[in-house]
Amino acid sequence: MEHIVIIGNGIAGVTVARHIRKLSDKRITIISAESEFFFSRTALMYVYMGHMKFEHTQPYENDFWSKNRIELVHDYVHTVETTAKKVHLNSGRDIIYDKLVLATGSISNKFGWPGQDLEGVQGLVSKQDLEQLEITAPNNKICKRAVIIGGGLIGVELAEMMASRHIPVTFLIREKGFWSGVLPMPNAQLISRHVKSHHIDLREEEEMAEIIPDDSGKVKAIITKKGETIPCDFVGLCAGVRPRISFLENSGIELQRGILVDRHLETSVKDVYAIGDCAQQREPVGERKPIEAVWYTGRMMGEALAQTICGNPTQWNPGHWFNSAKFFDIEYQTYGWVWSNPKEGHAHFHWEHEDGVRAVTIEYDVATRKFIGINTFGIRMKHEVFDQWLTDQKTVDEVVASLKEACFNPEFFNRPFDLIKKEFQATQNATA
Amino acid sequence: MSVYQRNMSLTGEPPKALSRSEKVASAIGMIGLFILVLAFFNVNLPWKGAWLTASLVLICGGVIAFAKAQYGNKQAGIKNDGVWFKDLSSRGFYGWVLAIFLTSFYIVLYFYAELLGQGANGASNTGLIGLFDPLSYLLKGKPASQWFVYGTLYTVAILSFGIKFIWKYRHNSYEVIRTGSVMFFQTAFAFFIPEIMAGLNATKDLPYYDLKNVWPLNYYLFDQWNIDQLLANGSLGLTMLLFGIASIFVITPILTYKYGKRWYCSWVCGCGGLAETAGDAFRQLSDKSTRAWKIERWLIHTVLVFAVISTVGVIHSYLGNDGKYWLTATSFLISVAVFLTVLFALIWIFKRDELQQDAKYGAIGFLVIILAFIAIHFMAGTESLFFFKHYAVRSTYGFLIGSIFSGVIGTGFYPILGSRAWCRFGCPMAAILGMQQRLFSKFRITTNGGQCISCGNCSTYCEMGIDVRAYAQKGENIIRSSCVGCGICSAVCPRGVLKLENGPLEGRINSKAVLLGQDPDLMELLSGKK
Structure with missing residues (x-):
């Protein structure tokens, strides 16, 4: 019986395992050093905030794996020997595979800051990071101030986590507005304002120069590029993530920033595949980046790869881009592409409610009126409807006119679509 | 996990202690409760009306002040935050203390009312019940009873914790309106209307009748004393009785078809009302395991069968065949048997494919049991069932289900089993509505394409112990007989994935759904359509 070995039990590894089981009788083994059972990484923040216990983040009951004949090995892979089709574990055990799936995920970026390896400096990616956080920043007596570097999704989560334990936070971001490398400026400023309203000391256009240790080798303060010293007991490194691939350096598998894969998600070595955060596409699909550290991407790659492994070669061919996040109390969803600056020939339509927590930005093609994508803040939208509209290449006028049909807000919620329509017409008339 | 916990205890803990304003608020509420305790121990308070007013105002004020301290200065x-760190809301020491206190209160209330000061044989009330006399005289001109005390405190709890809940979910119109609804129905239908009507001179001993309390939740609706008292009140009583019957056979099915069982369980019902307001702090304690789900399915339907058997037995025993009532015992038994058989046949013919294997076995088994009991009634006459008197069956039901299950366990164990243990495992009304919801309703919770991140907030905060995430992460609609439609799963979802909806029946159950996001060809493949 063919033995499929999967390294990593995050969403990508677990999805490919589940789908292989649905399609076949192959022997499946998942190896993970991080945790015994699959848990939802995106929910780690809620454990720290006390919304959930760690076991609540596990989407399947513990006997699910044995019931589905998925073997779990709780160990660390230190090398992969592709010539012998073997993985070597820290415990000394070797596992022989017929096909190997690398789904090892990410680690936090470190850009060579002085002091970046001090005690009290960390990112937030793994379960171990969370455990470390409980030691360094359990409350505001032990951690009198936290500094967070990098205005991305993990940074804002970490800020919210700290705030839930009343730990003062200074949040340094390089850009003019929060996540403005991705969000158009009005959206970025909306989020910046909201983060500040939660008593976060958010500093735009500010970067960290170095981290200062105390006598015991623990972080004591940071110095910003503008020369300010900020005393703190914790530094959160949230300037993005990169693939977790160092153990593959001598494996013969071709690596760049990530593990290079073709459209079938196969690496340079036959029968070795890579999916999720650690995979790097040789030819990026559409407008997507070659490496996508996104939950949904990991899941969908797992679905596609299971087909290939089970005898139905399937290219990685994702549908329309979508994503979501939550910034403190503001939910964000996006469908299609909205760039921080409109692409050549495109324009943005912005609408923001006077309450300051709801907004919509739409990108469209000026000449053809084609709808390109939408960002919504504080308004829930139906994925299915936007997916269809993008496939049907609806115009921006059609989309704005029928936004109501795409609304996914709970019942009785106030729906601001007439206001949006009115403002859209006003801006169109102004430019016409 | 074990490592993580040890670390926490080594290095200190997250904030879970009460803030100063929360402490002050708690103290205010406690003083209100303390007045009740004084009365309980027969401290003879003068100006009872004033002390009672002070007590109730302090309790309400304490709860509302606590809500303000918790939510007032937050967006x-x-x-x-901190729900699982706080002792009270995570089955800690104070959780157990509260559970034991509540449970003891229910035991005294149901079985030792004299301890509360209930005056026996016409003697006037003393103690706690005596304290409530002024309010009772004001409303209906009669002395209070233990049930009046309970009803008043129950209403006060729903109103004050209702305000707290609305404060907590002020950003969510569904929760605000729904909570307004349970507060209204408790205050008007369960408290003021029946109490005032019972006191009207025009009515002759009109029984306390909460119109929204539908059989079989209201299991004594068809008891002889209740029927006789209703009928003694002429057209008013008759109208109320007919409304009670229409509630079961007409109103309930129509509303459940249109809106799901939530129209009752989380918008109208008193038990649900208490669970959603005073019980809100404990909703996360419900058991999400498949084992608990299995127990739930067998237990709740067994209670329903028990309710049907005991009610049929009671009605049969007093109807007789002598023409005292419009309906004779024989025709009653035959019509019940025919009704249940036809209902079963219709479900079997039209909905068989939607039933799980164990549901089919259960349905057949339960039908056979009920028909067997009816057959025994037929042969054994009106007095007894085997060697049990009908009223003994009925009073066993009242004791085990009406008192122990719904009160002592259902509410007393809020801090241990979560706020909906009774609604989930025991309520026969919920069982009937659940069957309708599963098989004949437009209600469902829809999931939003491929947006689920499996975080687990929805499952954690489901008071009915539904593993919502298990459906959401597959892109399936959630159609569960137990769902009471409280809407909290949708509220706590950080990615806007869940929505309570009433929609067309077609495609409502979509267990073949796949998550959105892929190339359409692959999605068809995944869903087995290709």
């Missing part, structure tokens, strides 16, 4: 949004 609108989800307020679950």
